[in-house]
Amino acid sequence: MANIYFGQLKRSLAIMRKDILIYYLKGPVIIFGILIPLFLFLAFLTGSKNLSTDFLISGLIAMTMLFTATSVSPVITPWESQMNTLERLMTYPISIYTLILGDIMASVLFGALITLVPVIIGLIIGVNIIHPIILIIGIILASLCFSALGLLMATPPTNAPSNVMMISSLIKFPLVFISGIFIPLESMPFWGKAIASFSPLTYFTDLTRYSLGNGSYYPILLDFAVIILFTVIFFALAVKIHKKTLPMRI
Amino acid sequence: MEYVVEVQNLNKGYKEIKAVDGVDFKVKKGEIFGFLGPNGAGKTTTVRMLTGIIKPDSGKAYILGYDIQKEPLKAKEHLGVVPETSNAYVDLSAWQNLILTSDLYGVPKKDAVKRANDLLKEFDLYGRKDDKVKGFSKGMKQRLILAMALINDPQLLFLDEPTSGLDVQSSILIRQMLIKLHEKGKTILLTTHNLEEANKLCERIAIINKGKIAAIDTPENLKKMIKKLNTIEVTFDGPVNIQELSQLPEIQDISKKGDKYSLNTENINNLILTLTEYSKSKNIKINSLNTLDPSLEEVFIELIERG
Numbered sequence: 001m002a003n004i005y006f007g008q009l010k011r012s013l014a015i016m017r018k019d020i021l022i023y024y025l026k027g028p029v030i031i032f033g034i035l036i037p038l039f040l041f042l043a044f045l046t047g048s049k050n051l052s053t054d055f056l057i058s059g060l061i062a063m064t065m066l067f068t069a070t071s072v073s074p075v076i077t078p079w080e081s082q083m084n085t086l087e088r089l090m091t092y093p094i095s096i097y098t099l100i101l102g103d104i105m106a107s108v109l110f111g112a113l114i115t116l117v118p119v120i121i122g123l124i125i126g127v128n129i130i131h132p133i134i135l136i137i138g139i140i141l142a143s144l145c146f147s148a149l150g151l152l153m154a155t156p157p158t159n160a161p162s163n164v165m166m167i168s169s170l171i172k173f174p175l176v177f178i179s180g181i182f183i184p185l186e187s188m189p190f191w192g193k194a195i196a197s198f199s200p201l202t203y204f205t206d207l208t209r210y211s212l213g214n215g216s217y218y219p220i221l222l223d224f225a226v227i228i229l230f231t232v233i234f235f236a237l238a239v240k241i242h243k244k245t246l247p248m249r250i
Numbered sequence: 251m252e253y254v255v256e257v258q259n260l261n262k263g264y265k266e267i268k269a270v271d272g273v274d275f276k277v278k279k280g281e282i283f284g285f286l287g288p289n290g291a292g293k294t295t296t297v298r299m300l301t302g303i304i305k306p307d308s309g310k311a312y313i314l315g316y317d318i319q320k321e322p323l324k325a326k327e328h329l330g331v332v333p334e335t336s337n338a339y340v341d342l343s344a345w346q347n348l349i350l351t352s353d354l355y356g357v358p359k360k361d362a363v364k365r366a367n368d369l370l371k372e373f374d375l376y377g378r379k380d381d382k383v384k385g386f387s388k389g390m391k392q393r394l395i396l397a398m399a400l401i402n403d404p405q406l407l408f409l410d411e412p413t414s415g416l417d418v419q420s421s422i423l424i425r426q427m428l429i430k431l432h433e434k435g436k437t438i439l440l441t442t443h444n445l446e447e448a449n450k451l452c453e454r455i456a457i458i459n460k461g462k463i464a465a466i467d468t469p470e471n472l473k474k475m476i477k478k479l480n481t482i483e484v485t486f487d488g489p490v491n492i493q494e495l496s497q498l499p500e501i502q503d504i505s506k507k508g509d510k511y512s513l514n515t516e517n518i519n520n521l522i523l524t525l526t527e528y529s530k531s532k533n534i535k536i537n538s539l540n541t542l543d544p545s546l547e548e549v550f551i552e553l554i555e556r557g
Contacts, residue, residue, distance in 0.1 A: 011353065011354050014354050015354075017350070022341045085339055088333055088336040090302075091329065092355060093323045093326035093356070094354060095323065247303065247304040
């Protein structure tokens with residue numbers, strides 16, 4: 001049994017390598033992953049001069065994580081379907097779990113590595129990382145969570161990547177505005193806090209703020225627990241729905 | 251194991267259309283089994299169910315002894331598949347595609363490297379192994395796809411229209427490869443539109459129409475299945491009046507193809523005697539005279555029209 005799981009894990013790594021080579025290691029993908037959150041951040045920065053650099057950088061880290069971990073993962077499946085490579089992939093001795101895990105691992109690497117860019121920018125402009133271990137664990141868990149969200153966004157059985165891009169934008173942009181990135185959770189009205197509590201990005205933003213020395217709104221353990229819970233839910237839903245919709249793409 | 255594919259009452263419908271309707275057949279170990287049918291007959295849907303890509307609504311399929319629905323991964327380990335509409339990754343090189351495929355089949359690295367080298371040479375792609383597939387012709391891509399399907403040294407190959415739309419050189423290379431694989435004892439299930447290809451390669455053929463199997467037999471037995479008028483093809487050493495020829499007894503139908511006259515009759519013996527007398531009376535010689543068997547194409551058309 002252990003051999004079977006190990007064999008499938010090795011195949012997930014092969015899927016990950018394939019995704020990195022074909023989809024992630026492209027100049028425009030990397031630049032786009034950094035630029036979108038950076039421009040959002042700059043637009044916000046020009047309109048709010050009273051907030052501290054620590055607060056702003058933690059927001060930039062959270063936004064970059066969301067946008068990079070969900071940038072490519074939603075479009076891989078429709079893209080493979082459109083390019084006629086999906087059917088071949090489905091003939092290999094790999095389970096849906098293996099396929100999705102491979103896609104998630106590639107997205108985790110991309111999300112985590114690109115998120116280091118705003119961390120480095122923060123360090124350059126004098127931001128202190130008070131709890132680096134918490135930040136590193138937070139980045140890894142959040143990249144898993146948002147990559148799984150990306151795979152969930154890929155489930156509608158369309159073969160047009162543009163359709164999935166539209167769906168993913170409809171989810172991502174509202175998340176940015178409800179997750180305490182631009183307005184601290186403490187300053188939100190009750191209904192705002194209630195809505196924010198349904199967003200996994202809220203908990204990663206909270207963790208990042210804590211790591212950079214701003215107090216956290218929720219207990220840190222709760223932040224970790226909720227991110228893990230969202231990851232499990234997104235992964236389980238992605239597997240369940242992909243099982244149904246993958247054959248519809250052929 | 252005598253049969254490597256056993257299909258029992260397989261059914262699949264899409265909305266109100268029954269794509270596959272109670273299909274039953276068996277493929278013997280080591281044979282090339284042809285799967286023929288017009289567009290939309292249910293060939294590709296059947297192959298997709300047998301390769302574990304889609305699930306049947308009902309029925310069973312055993313591939314190499316494994317129930318494809320219950321143990322898909324075990325069955326797929328020993329399969330090689332060339333789907334009808336498949337592509338290699340065009341942003342990867344031929345070599346990267348082969349190694350990726352070997353990783354996904356779990357082939358040990360050492361074996362994978364050796365097989366990839368051998369297959370690239372056999373399919374005449376070795377010189378382009380490090381080039382991205384996006385620069386390959388359709389024939390080269392299809393040869394690579396077949397090489398990818400062979401990287402795990404499969405016992406059973408499913409090939410869905412492997413030579414469709416290819417240049418002559420690639421088609422010949424692929425057919426030669428299939429014959430070699432057959433000689434090595436591999437079992438091949440070949441879906442094709444190309445009747446000549448099926449006739450030359452397949453030991454048995456299943457003809458599928460409207461989701462149902464219309465006939466399964468050897469190409470020669472299939473040809474005997476249809477009741478057909480006997481045909482004689484004759485050429486003369488001089489000009490012949492076709493109107494006059496058509497008036498001869500025993501001739502039911504006549505047509506001219508180049509210098510050949512194709513004559514249909516119910517009684518082949520009497521027609522030959524009549525033709526001999528006719529040539530004597532007109533003082534012309536018969537240059538050639540052949541009796542023709544029904545072609546697989548005629549069998550196919552008749553079975554499809556019956557269905």
